[in-house]
Amino acid sequence: MDAIDAKILRYLQEDASISVAELAQRVNLSQTPCWKRIQRLESSGVIQRRVALVDPDKIGLSLTAFVAVEAYDHSESWMQQFADFVSGIPEVMEIYRMAGDVDYILRVVVPDMAAYDHFYKQLVKAIPLKNVTSRFAMERIKSTTAFVLRS
Template sequence: MAFRIDDMDRKILGELQRDAGQSLDEIAKNVGSSKTPVWNRIRKMKEAGIIGQQTVLLDAEALGFEATFFVLIRTSEHEADWQNKFLSALRDRPEVQEAHRLAGDIDYILKVRVKNARAYDVFYQALISEVKIHNVTALLSMEELKSTVSLPL
């Protein structure tokens, strides 16, 4: 049976997306409820898989990661063996923040966060030494205009 969320669940999720570090008392106050019902709803949504891993968002630039590259990959390889090797190579590299398999002319797109262009080249050289790739295009983001992990509830 699918878990159904109601308006109160949406309010709670909105508060958690805004700041998951809030106390239960703060969340309850902000959604117009009390602590125990909010805790029960959060627990149920965790059990249902609606709420996943909780983490902290870091300021990449403050930590010296000033370059974001979007890497477009075309491959002539589509066998399971190649895909497993490629996926393993991506998982082993913390610079890869996102990886998507696409429909269309481009097979994959990666979001790669590094300190600078030289660090990107090190990443690129390591990747192509492990996995055969037909074509790679790297696009440097000049400015991040919007970034969010929040869903439009």
């Protein structure tokens, strides 16, 4: 990846709907070489997919919970069962396996506390867990999907 690729990624992270013509102009390339670079970034997996970012509040998903999970068991089979189960819950937006005092952090987005309670009961009923601690976001101050790219 070179400096031009980094510029392309910066612009696409700001707005993936930018036309190839506009993007090519911004990075000082003609359209065909710019398009070929985008295709290479996609085929190599640098660009995983292009999506529309939706404001959760505007679609009625106003409660974000960060759920810390301590594993009941640290066997490979338990970890796979846990990962498979929580990956299948649509309200779980992100899952991280952690180092430190908790084993997993989940970001869960739901309409309200009743929906969170339903999620929580579903989680603790399905898989044996040592401990679950939830923290609720009061305000989203910064939210971005763009990575810092140094060229």
